[in-house]
Amino acid sequence: METRLTELSSNYDHLEKKTIEEITADINHENISVPMAINKALPQINTLITEILSRLKLGGRLFYCGCGTGGRLATLDTIEVQNTFGTDGRQIQAIFPGGIKDLTQTRESREDDLDNGWQQLVERGATDDDIVVGFSASGTTPFVLSTLKWCRSHGIVTGCVVNNVDSVISHEVDFPVEVITGPEFVTGSTRMKGGTSQKLVLDMISTTLMIQLGRVEGNKMVNVKLMNAKLMDRAARIFMERNPHINDYDYVVSLLKKYGGIKQAEHYLKSLSD
Template sequence: MTRITEQASNYRHLEKMSVEELTKNLNKEDQSVPLAIEKALPQLNTLINSIVSKIENGGRLFYVGAGSGGRLSVLDVIELPTTFGVSSDLFNVILAGGKEHLIEAPEEKEDDVNAAWMMLQEKNVSAKDIVIGISASGTTPFVLSALTECKKHQISTACIVSNPDSPIAEQADIPVEVITGPEFITGSTRMKCGTAQKIIFDMISTTTMIKLGRVLDNQMVNVKLINDKIVDRAVKMLMKNTGLEDYNQAKELLLEHGSVKKALDMFNMEK
């Protein structure tokens, strides 16, 4: 395989650049990320369709990752129960070192070839689920071993990698290869690779939730009512969709049923 993520930066003598030069060049490099993702959209679409199908049939999604990619997947997953009102075990993260050590960045744990499969077993992973490996290099032992074991147990696998023809992609049923090129600082895959991963996580979760019916029009109608700002937003959503003009009446209806979707369904039933 070609380790593009380890190739030398296209820029030299960064320490001699001004702030203006650094930000201009960083911005220029970041503009290549959406173009790299665009090339991988057919594979990404296949993956999302598979995720939706698995969840509709009672399965779950598991991200397996280490380092920046693994941590970014945690940030995406923790938002979903509030934003879309889904169970917290629908999207899961198996993180090298454990999510409880998220801020400690225990990078040495990415070489553990036994931990990921053990952690998946603790979550009772099965053939109903789909497991997605995250690795910029495409070689992370923690991730590779997990996909290898999943394959042995007929569990669907996918991956998000940034090098072509990697060992992890070889173990994945649906490999998503997003080739973002050499990093601005040589080998620092928290940069373009990380940006690509964050965008892809957003695309996966958002598209999946829309296809699962958790969005109406362009609105978060299943958002959890966890603070005053969200309650106010939800009341206004309910007013817009019902035609109710009295804010307090709409708020009472919302709080009685617990979500815009449930309140709207009840309102339409009683019309």
């Protein structure tokens, strides 16, 4: 039976005897190792992002596939990308056991469902223009592994982000990413370092893609959705920084409300001067 580093016994013991201060210090010490593990995996991450980008530029889509912590984090990323970068939710999607409706449920038995992931992809019309990336700390999750196998059998390019070396999922995909985070503070609890690493990699993937696809200018989220007062205020300040000749905040807010965003309001002003 293969050795899973994520399942090895914790480097700490007698946790129930530790003080609050000791527990938080030890958890933080373990967390510090996560960025270093990601740093070692950057070449793999860069290769995966390059492949995803090439497919998105040609009209393909990115599907994340995961269960438990990884699946929930991946789903969260697809939602936040829409708000931050003004996308419509089609370009980056998530496949979660039972569907997104089960996201807040603790139905972890669905991790053993070998058909549901592929069924969801079929329902969304997945083709060989798309790419499917699986998230699995162990690198063995049946739901993820089976979905990726189905994809490969239908000529769909695949990738993965796992936390073990030479896992079965890594060997099944075209573009594996292995972030080796080692034993967890609580033995086997991959919601900790494993989950943290997956969140950081998801941030890297989606942010890099959006920058490369022109959804960021300078260092500003110029396509942010105006969904609440905080985002409206942010958009107004970005607009005024980009257009310093306009310093009437209320006027800018009215423009943004009328035209629906920074770029749209700027296009309107440009049309006036043409």
